Amino acid sequence: MSIRLNKALRELNIGLQTAVEFLEKRKDLGEVKAEPSFKLSDQQYKALNDAFSQDKEVRDQAEKLITKKAKDKKRAPEQKDHRAESLLESSNQQQYKPLGKIDLDSIGKGKSVESAAKKSEAPKHETAAVSHAPVKDAHRNEPKHDQRSTHGSHQKQEMKQENQQKSQQPKMNDFKGQKNAAQGNKNVEAQQQNAEQKAADNSQPSSVFTLKSEKKYTSNEPKVLGKIDLSSLNQSTRPKKKSKEERRKEREEKLAQQHNDRKKRVRINKERVDINAEAKNNSADGNGQNKGNNGGNNKKNRNKNRNNNNNNNNNNNTSTTKKPAATVPQAPSDPKGTTPVSQHGQLSVKNGQLVDKSGKGYQLRGMSTHGLTWFPEFVNESAFKTLRDDWNTNVVRLAMYVDEWGNGQCYMGNKSGSLELLEKGVDICIKLDMYVIIDWHVLNPGDPSKYTNEAKSFFETVSKRYAKYPNVIYEICNEPNGGASWSGNIKPYAEKIIPVIRKNAPNSVIIVGTPTWSQEIDKPLSDPLNYKNVMYAFHFYAATHAGLRSNVENCVAQGLPVFVSEFGTCDASGGGANDFNETQKWLSYFDKQGISYCNWSICNKDETCSVLRPGTSANGNWSESNLTENGKWMRNWLKKH
Numbered sequence: 001m002s003i004r005l006n007k008a009l010r011e012l013n014i015g016l017q018t019a020v021e022f023l024e025k026r027k028d029l030g031e032v033k034a035e036p037s038f039k040l041s042d043q044q045y046k047a048l049n050d051a052f053s054q055d056k057e058v059r060d061q062a063e064k065l066i067t068k069k070a071k072d073k074k075r076a077p078e079q080k081d082h083r084a085e086s087l088l089e090s091s092n093q094q095q096y097k098p099l100g101k102i103d104l105d106s107i108g109k110g111k112s113v114e115s116a117a118k119k120s121e122a123p124k125h126e127t128a129a130v131s132h133a134p135v136k137d138a139h140r141n142e143p144k145h146d147q148r149s150t151h152g153s154h155q156k157q158e159m160k161q162e163n164q165q166k167s168q169q170p171k172m173n174d175f176k177g178q179k180n181a182a183q184g185n186k187n188v189e190a191q192q193q194n195a196e197q198k199a200a201d202n203s204q205p206s207s208v209f210t211l212k213s214e215k216k217y218t219s220n221e222p223k224v225l226g227k228i229d230l231s232s233l234n235q236s237t238r239p240k241k242k243s244k245e246e247r248r249k250e251r252e253e254k255l256a257q258q259h260n261d262r263k264k265r266v267r268i269n270k271e272r273v274d275i276n277a278e279a280k281n282n283s284a285d286g287n288g289q290n291k292g293n294n295g296g297n298n299k300k301n302r303n304k305n306r307n308n309n310n311n312n313n314n315n316n317n318t319s320t321t322k323k324p325a326a327t328v329p330q331a332p333s334d335p336k337g338t339t340p341v342s343q344h345g346q347l348s349v350k351n352g353q354l355v356d357k358s359g360k361g362y363q364l365r366g367m368s369t370h371g372l373t374w375f376p377e378f379v380n381e382s383a384f385k386t387l388r389d390d391w392n393t394n395v396v397r398l399a400m401y402v403d404e405w406g407n408g409q410c411y412m413g414n415k416s417g418s419l420e421l422l423e424k425g426v427d428i429c430i431k432l433d434m435y436v437i438i439d440w441h442v443l444n445p446g447d448p449s450k451y452t453n454e455a456k457s458f459f460e461t462v463s464k465r466y467a468k469y470p471n472v473i474y475e476i477c478n479e480p481n482g483g484a485s486w487s488g489n490i491k492p493y494a495e496k497i498i499p500v501i502r503k504n505a506p507n508s509v510i511i512v513g514t515p516t517w518s519q520e521i522d523k524p525l526s527d528p529l530n531y532k533n534v535m536y537a538f539h540f541y542a543a544t545h546a547g548l549r550s551n552v553e554n555c556v557a558q559g560l561p562v563f564v565s566e567f568g569t570c571d572a573s574g575g576g577a578n579d580f581n582e583t584q585k586w587l588s589y590f591d592k593q594g595i596s597y598c599n600w601s602i603c604n605k606d607e608t609c610s611v612l613r614p615g616t617s618a619n620g621n622w623s624e625s626n627l628t629e630n631g632k633w634m635r636n637w638l639k640k641h
Helices: 007-012 016-025 042-051 054-088 110-126 133-141 146-165 187-201 213-222 230-237 244-258 273-278 342-343 381-389 415-433 448-465 486-504 548-559 580-593 629-640
Strands: 348-350 353-355 367-369 395-401 436-443 472-475 511-512 534-541 562-568 597-602
Touching: 007 016, 007 042, 007 054, 016 042, 042 054, 244 367, 244 448, 273 415, 367 436, 381 415, 395 415, 395 597, 415 436, 415 448, 448 472, 448 486, 486 511, 548 562, 548 580, 580 629
Parallel strands: 367 395, 367 597, 395 436, 436 472, 472 511, 511 534, 534 562, 562 597
Antiparallel strands: 348 353
């Protein structure tokens, strides 16, 4: 009888390719095609059956197992409910005992719990009367992975009972080392049937389980003595919400504390220029000779940090009495008729106030250059004349850096070129009948006494050159910093430089910087310099130093001669946003008290504090479009106040 190939494949549990390859090797059996519908001859079928009968037996056994497994699955809901419980009860190992609910209020009362365990122990063993020996054998022969399925079945049983009874969720302890018998073991199946019967008769509700070994620790469980109110705890430890005024004062104090450690802005980032060439360009009409390098007179001994506690009572600079009200004249509005110096002459200091030749209070208001040697193009007559005539200023501050990065563009790197450029600026101001501040711009090093000898040589030269001109004011150290103290560093330095200037210009006004970038204006109050016509520098930047105003007001009230030789409308970095509101508060106070001030800076550098936009020509006659926001505001303020 012939049979189709696909039917033979199913019976023998082999693949098409396997059968075809086998028959092709048996050429004596005839031709075979690799088609499922191909009809096999009786010889071909018999040959396949003889060769692959074992595969058929394997298939038959597999079918039986599959059938048995399907039957087991039908019984599974009944088996899984009590399998783990029966194993626990029939085992000699420690078992879980129902004790009832956990009463949290009675934690620590170990005796009552222990007695309950003893009462329930005996009847539990009575209901678990099964043969132990078969279970032990099955336990030894079972695979380890069956533990997970047993544990899961037990958990499902507990969850099902919990939902049915709506009782408190029991706490499950991990029972280690328990194993289930393998599926198909007859002894285990019998044990499970006995467990099912016992569970049906047992009316005990779902309960909490505990190991026997755990009972002895119940007396040591934690005792609840009370509860912690986290909300009240947070209220007691949380800082009180600060008012707006308290937060403002805190910011000001923090800023004041940081001043000692803070490095002031780096102002210079322009390419190096030929200052020698710039100094010769656009030179003013001859006002003096003797231009040259006086750096050769340097001495090795600089006498750093020498304390000088001169307590001479003949101090003509300061007074402990309140300063009289200032009489502040308006800056000249008609430069053709009344230029500043011609009208007010030699300035001096009287009762803590700057006064003119007639003894009347006089206020200088103007602009400070940036570093001369970085922006030498702005040292020209047209620019300064624009400041005088259009901006209504009466003073220009010439900032000559002493020693900064790019040393070749500072005085210490090019003394002759720096001096020549500075003198060019002074000569222009003299020609325009304006006041001018020669600024020995100490920023680096922070201690001005480091270059005491160089300062002596410099001021000897310029004071001798401009001895007869009332236009010139000398600022001998811009912004001491880096821990330089008043009594330890700055005052001793000033006491060496002032006599050098006084020898040539006995009546000139001299400005001395104060500690921490000229912000600690109060330091000279208790230890002033014993010289006439000396004033003390104060510098501020409106967006940073609002908290310093009260200190300045106190110094002015005590008669300290204050000169604001540098200020900015932005923050102390020279950048950030302008704070014109704070700037107005500062300048209004200064105008009321007759305190002189200079704004930083007249240049076209790309930073907030510059008054000219980048790319703007240095040759004056600037339109509104050439000015930065700071430039517009300052020009408007100087013209209207």
